[in-house]
Amino acid sequence: MDTSTKSPKLVDKTVPDSKPKEKIVVKKPKLPPVILSNINDFNKVQEVMSSQNIKYEIKLLNNKQLSIKVFSEIDYRSLTEAINEAKFEWHSYENKVTRPCKVIARGLHPTCKPEIILNDLKALGFNVLSVVNITKKKKVNDKQITDSLPLFTLTFDHSEDIKKVFSITHIVNTRVKIEAIKKQKDQIPQCKRCQRYEHTQSFCKREARCVKCAGSHLTIHCTMDIKAPAKCSNCHEAHPANYRGCMVAKELQKRRLARKKVDVTKPKQQKVSTPKLTRGVSYSDVARNNTSGSASVSSQVKKSITPKGKVKSNKSFGKIQTTPKRQKSPRKNKSNEDTFMTKMFTKIDEISARLAKIEKRYEINYNGTPRSILKKNEY
Ligand SMILES: [Zn+2]
Numbered sequence: 528m529d530t531s532t533k534s535p536k537l538v539d540k541t542v543p544d545s546k547p548k549e550k551i552v553v554k555k556p557k558l559p560p561v562i563l564s565n566i567n568d569f570n571k572v573q574e575v576m577s578s579q580n581i582k583y584e585i586k587l588l589n590n591k592q593l594s595i596k597v598f599s600e601i602d603y604r605s606l607t608e609a610i611n612e613a614k615f616e617w618h619s620y621e622n623k624v625t626r627p628c629k630v631i632a633r634g635l636h637p638t639c640k641p642e643i644i645l646n647d648l649k650a651l652g653f654n655v656l657s658v659v660n661i662t663k664k665k666k667v668n669d670k671q672i673t674d675s676l677p678l679f680t681l682t683f684d685h686s687e688d689i690k691k692v693f694s695i696t697h698i699v700n701t702r703v704k705i706e707a708i709k710k711q712k713d714q715i716p717q718c719k720r721c722q723r724y725e726h727t728q729s730f731c732k733r734e735a736r737c738v739k740c741a742g743s744h745l746t747i748h749c750t751m752d753i754k755a756p757a758k759c760s761n762c763h764e765a766h767p768a769n770y771r772g773c774m775v776a777k778e779l780q781k782r783r784l785a786r787k788k789v790d791v792t793k794p795k796q797q798k799v800s801t802p803k804l805t806r807g808v809s810y811s812d813v814a815r816n817n818t819s820g821s822a823s824v825s826s827q828v829k830k831s832i833t834p835k836g837k838v839k840s841n842k843s844f845g846k847i848q849t850t851p852k853r854q855k856s857p858r859k860n861k862s863n864e865d866t867f868m869t870k871m872f873t874k875i876d877e878i879s880a881r882l883a884k885i886e887k888r889y890e891i892n893y894n895g896t897p898r899s900i901l902k903k904n905e906y
């Protein structure tokens with residue numbers, strides 16, 4: 528074969544790996560990617576990256592965002608240090624390998640100082656990182672008060688023996704019960720720093736956005752009047768950005784659930800092409816179904832889940848009629864799924880239309896509004 532003269536890169540792939548193996552550990556769980564935002568000049572990124580002696584791969588998410596993948600913990604650290612120094616805006620995700628272990632201790636008096644608990648656990652030989660009392664907010668006579676609960680979150684280093692943690696029966700000579708934290712697994716994570724979804728503040732170096740006023744500051748630095756109406760930085764409606772009823776949150780949440788449902792219930796061939804949620808795509812785009820080119824998401828889904836020739840063209844998705852044959856089909860579960868998907872995507876269409884209207888309205892308002900922060904917002 529003389530393919531070697533054509534494309535050395537291709538040949539590299541086909542030639543058996545005769546080189547001595549590199550230090551990269553393949554079996555380790557993947558390191559999370561680092562997402563750079565607001566990139567206006569790729570060459571600046573290239574400059575920083577080439578100054579580092581690390582192995583990496585760049586994936587273009589959109590013209591403003593890049594995803595950088597590295598292959599070792601050391602390189603990950605070098606990368607984050609370098610981009611911090613270069614003052615790039617970026618975020619990443621929790622590394623599942625080094626994720627600390629969290630449990631709840633039930634039974635300690637709510638006023639017990641966390642430091643006492645921490646020191647007690649350390650004296651017992653535990654590699655404990657933090658102890659935090661769990662509180663609950665409640666309204667008394669129209670005033671919001673914070674109530675301490677007899678519950679403490681204990682965070683241990685990832686290397687800690689989890690069995691040993693669960694066998695703890697006493698802390699500060701008080702009988703306790705160690706409980707696992709119930710994870711709201713299906714809830715889409717939201718960053719408390721930038722208010723965007725799919726990542727958390729511990730891994731965010733993006734420009735801060737206030738949960739109350741959508742301004743470019745951390746929420747704790749907000750000077751807005753407490754009675755002034757809130758403004759969501761994701762949809763610009765009058766609610767705090769962490770409101771789970773926000774149309775952006777609901778839309779992303781729906782898609783997350785749809786992805787899960789599809790993964791669990793659909794055989795591979797029938798897999799519905801749920802809109803691909805490229806990290807970094809604008810939420811308005813998501814809600815407008817603009818994430819994957821010109822064709823609308825709903826129309827893609829229509830194609831993929833509806834048997835050929837059974838959709839009446841130019842009708843809204845909600846009015847799709849299946850043939851009588853199909854209705855008599857004994858595969859009840861399948862048609863239930865279709866109905867569910869039909870309803871869901873009709874709803875998405877409605878939300879998209881609403882969002883489009885709102886955006887239109889706000890564009891008009893923004894032009895007359897001198898608030899520079901609004902212009903910076905992507906959504
Ligand atoms: Zn963030």
Ligand SMILES: [Zn+2]
Pocket residue numbers: 737738739740741742744746748749750751
């Ligand atoms: Zn604010």
Ligand SMILES: [Zn+2]
Pocket residue numbers: 759760761762763764766767768773774775
């Ligand atoms: Zn909102």
